[in-house]
Amino acid sequence: MDDCIFCKIVDGDIPSRTVYEDDDVLAFLDANPLAPGHTLVIPKAHHERLNDLPADIGSNVFAALHDLTPAVEDAVDAPASTVAFNNGEAAGQEVPHVHGHIVPRFESDGGRPIHALVSDRPDLSDEELDDIAATIAGE
Ligand code: AMP
Ligand code: ZN
Numbered sequence: 001m002d003d004c005i006f007c008k009i010v011d012g013d014i015p016s017r018t019v020y021e022d023d024d025v026l027a028f029l030d031a032n033p034l035a036p037g038h039t040l041v042i043p044k045a046h047h048e049r050l051n052d053l054p055a056d057i058g059s060n061v062f063a064a065l066h067d068l069t070p071a072v073e074d075a076v077d078a079p080a081s082t083v084a085f086n087n088g089e090a091a092g093q094e095v096p097h098v099h100g101h102i103v104p105r106f107e108s109d110g111g112r113p114i115h116a117l118v119s120d121r122p123d124l125s126d127e128e129l130d131d132i133a134a135t136i137a138g139e
Contacts, residue, residue: 005095006097009028020068025041030101035106036076038104040100042061073104078104
């Protein structure tokens with residue numbers, strides 16, 4: 001994609017602090033880190049969302065996340081990390097090229113867990129939960 005900032009990083013047209021690379025995956029430090037070591041893991045091919053990723057590329061991205069997460073934590077002596085994708089614009093995705101964030105976390109970083117993502121939780125009945133589960137399961 002011509003105007004994609006992460007494709008430009010893959011192509012070497014924009015510099016990055018690369019920490020891992022293979023045929024399908026690139027990982028580099030986030031330019032505006034939420035914590036020291038904040039790392040982005042991307043497929044080299046342009047796909048906008050996780051939903052668009054071919055399964056084999058998704059597996060390779062997850063394998064890189066799996067291998068890099070302890071390396072990132074160790075590099076900055078972090079006891080934990082938040083590993084997440086903003087998957088789609090409504091979820092806060094700003095760069096429309098799939099990327100997983102590895103954000104090192106510290107006891108006193110003032111950050112919040114995934115459960116702080118929304119302020120208004122839905123009040124769902126058992127029946128609604130059953131219906132949603134069945135729909136996701138394709139029943
Ligand atoms: P998201 O909101 O999930 O789309 O996150 C996009 C991330 O990309 C942000 O954390 C930005 O700081 C990061 N970012 C944007 N441009 C660059 C760049 N040229 N190099 C490294 N990270 C970048
Ligand atoms: Zn791209």
